[in-house]
Structures are given as C-alpha cells and as structure tokens.
Amino acid sequence: MFNKLKAKLSGFKEKIGAKIDEKAVAVESVDAADNSRTTLVTDNLAQEIVEDIKIVHEDTSIPIKGSEGIPKTVSDKKIGFAQKAKALVFEREFILDEGDLEEPLWELEMALLESDIALSVSEAIVESVKSQLVGTRRRIGSNTGNIVEDALKKAIYDVMSANVFDLDEYVQNAKKPVHIVFVGINGTGKTTSIAKLAKRFKDQGLSVVVAAGDTFRAGAIDQLAIHASKIGVKIIKHQEQGDPAAVIYDAIQHAKANRVDVVLSDTAGRMHTNINLMEQLKKVCRVSPPDLLIFVDEAVAGNDAVERAAQFNDAVPINGSILTKTDADSKGGAAISIAYITNKPILFLGMGQGYDDLRKFDPQWFVDQLFAE
Numbered sequence: 001m002f003n004k005l006k007a008k009l010s011g012f013k014e015k016i017g018a019k020i021d022e023k024a025v026a027v028e029s030v031d032a033a034d035n036s037r038t039t040l041v042t043d044n045l046a047q048e049i050v051e052d053i054k055i056v057h058e059d060t061s062i063p064i065k066g067s068e069g070i071p072k073t074v075s076d077k078k079i080g081f082a083q084k085a086k087a088l089v090f091e092r093e094f095i096l097d098e099g100d101l102e103e104p105l106w107e108l109e110m111a112l113l114e115s116d117i118a119l120s121v122s123e124a125i126v127e128s129v130k131s132q133l134v135g136t137r138r139r140i141g142s143n144t145g146n147i148v149e150d151a152l153k154k155a156i157y158d159v160m161s162a163n164v165f166d167l168d169e170y171v172q173n174a175k176k177p178v179h180i181v182f183v184g185i186n187g188t189g190k191t192t193s194i195a196k197l198a199k200r201f202k203d204q205g206l207s208v209v210v211a212a213g214d215t216f217r218a219g220a221i222d223q224l225a226i227h228a229s230k231i232g233v234k235i236i237k238h239q240e241q242g243d244p245a246a247v248i249y250d251a252i253q254h255a256k257a258n259r260v261d262v263v264l265s266d267t268a269g270r271m272h273t274n275i276n277l278m279e280q281l282k283k284v285c286r287v288s289p290p291d292l293l294i295f296v297d298e299a300v301a302g303n304d305a306v307e308r309a310a311q312f313n314d315a316v317p318i319n320g321s322i323l324t325k326t327d328a329d330s331k332g333g334a335a336i337s338i339a340y341i342t343n344k345p346i347l348f349l350g351m352g353q354g355y356d357d358l359r360k361f362d363p364q365w366f367v368d369q370l371f372a373e
C-alpha cells in the first residue's frame, strides 16, 4: 500500500535531512572556531575559517553586518568571522533559510505530482513544509530525520483532515430510518462498499435494508441480492430497467413500516455529464431525500477519481467519499487529495474484497502508514 509514495517521501526526508546536517556542520565549525578566536590564528587555520565563512555565507540569506566579501587580513578575518558566528549560532542553534530548502522542496513537489496528488494539494503541502522549516532555529545535533518527518506529517495531515466526519456516530444518533444514497461510476466498488457498510451496521446492532437502485446495468440487481443474502440483510428490488426512484421509495416505506434503522441505496454508475442519469438521480433525491449522499471511487484511479469527485460535488453536493481499492494503490494521490479538493471528508477506505475490508478513515493513521518502516 502506497509503496511508491512512501519511497518518494523517504527520499525527500533523506535529501533535506542531509542539507540540514550539511548546514549544521558548516555553522558548527564556525562556532567552534569562534570559541578559540582569542588564540593565535595561524595562516592555515585562517584559511579554514575563510572557507567556513564562505560556506555559511552561501548557505544563508540572513543579512549579517560586515558579511560582504571575504576579509583580507588575518585580523580582519577574525573580526568578520566572529560577527558571522554570533549572528548564525546562538546557544548551538542555527537558522534554516529558504535557499537551503529551495532545491529539495522543488523535488518534493515533483514527487507529489508524480504520485498523482493534485497540483493545488501538492502546493499546499510544500508551502506547509516550507513554512514549518524556514526561519526556524534548529539545535545543532538535533535529529534532522524527525524534524523533516514531523513537518511532512503535519503538512499531509492538514490537507487530508478537512471536515472529518464519523459516519458510525452519525448513524447511531440520527433519526431512523437513516437513508444513504451511493453514487459514482461503474466498476469502482460501489456495490461492494454498500455490502461492506451493511455488514458494518448490522455488526453494530442496527437493522439494514438495501435498495437495488441500479436498474440500469444488467446483473447489478443480482449482484446486490447475492451480497444481501450473504450478509443476511433484506433487499428491496424491482425489475431491470424499472424506475430507481420507485425501488428506493419502496425501501424507505419498508424501513418505516418495519422500524429498520438504515436504508442503503445503490444507484446506477454515472458521470455527472450523463444528463438522463443525473436527472434520474435528482428524481431519486426528490422522492426519497437522502440523509447523506456518498461518492464512491477507486483510489487507484488517482487524479481521475479526484476530478470525478469534484465534478460530482458540483452537480449534486456529496457529503463525503469512500475510496476503494486502497490495498492496490501504490501512489496514495487520490486519498491525499480528495478531501482537500471537494472540501468533504473521506469516510472510509476499501482495503480488499472481503466484507470486513473497510477501514474508517483516520488521517492520522494514514499519515503514520506513509512513514511506517
């Protein structure tokens, strides 16, 4: 899971960590020499100091009094050097500037884009890492790996955690029956996700009915019926090509009459551009207004899934997304981008074909996975 992205993040961590270490060494050598500035400075040592100053000078954009050019005499060197050392090192700390991070941050952005993370999301992550690292005082000898990892974790967590929403809690507390409609294109795992959620709610002690609202695709009704019988929940179905609004209406009536807690309505796969099917979906929502409309797509589709979610959200506002097939996803781009782009939470991740392979989305868990050994 997310192997390619993990490798890229780890590469970035090492690269930027090396940069920080390089700077710490340069600053530290200036610091060390500063402590001995009252001793006699030999020509060799003076040369070393000049080199140190060059490194520090190149490595920082902090304006330092007297830093223009390399001093010419040994005593000039001593004075210039002492001023620089004071400005850069304070109680064995040093400051990272933008120049230190420019190249690795550029590489980070490229790596994020290659991982199918949407452009605006990649930019937000890079900006966050930059603002966390640039201008901050770093203790010489502190663990650079941790510094970088913490910054990356926070940046990724922040873009993923828009409007986190607990569906279990919502369903437990909502007025019954709770009606949830599932939308998305064909073959992404919509029906399987409905079956997984039906089992989840049943395991939580709730009664569930599923509505076979995909009357469009041959075999879709049977597919849902097989799931329903395996899980042991009731299905309401009509004939193929029937009116989905009528099927779903019947499911709601059944739930009300029999005090069923949750109605999960399947719908035919469609794009937001499919006018007839979108009109059909609007009719379903008019006849039996859903409490929640959930968009389902596959994580492996990367940017395509994110774009579809955004387009769907514009056409028929969704309440959140389920991303399926994350077990087969090496890039992680859709999972990282979708909440930020739609401003609606990811609710669950599909992580396999079994009914229990559904994980409640937790941005902290996700971020930890990205940095797990």
Ligand SMILES: Nc1nc2c(ncn2[C@@H]2O[C@H](COP(=O)(O)OP(=O)(O)OP(=O)(O)O)[C@@H](O)[C@H]2O)c(=O)[nH]1
Residues within 6 Å of the ligand: 185, 186, 187, 188, 189, 190, 191, 192, 193, 217, 220, 268, 269, 324, 325, 326, 327, 328, 349, 350, 351, 352, 353, 357
């Ligand atoms: N590996 C993996 N496979 C999944 C996951 N979720 C669903 N699948 C598989 O994806 C395939 C398509 O799933 P369906 O549930 O039939 O897809 P759908 O979106 O309902 O498709 P339509 O009925 O055509 O609308 C099936 O073979 C599922 O077993 C998942 O999280 N991981």
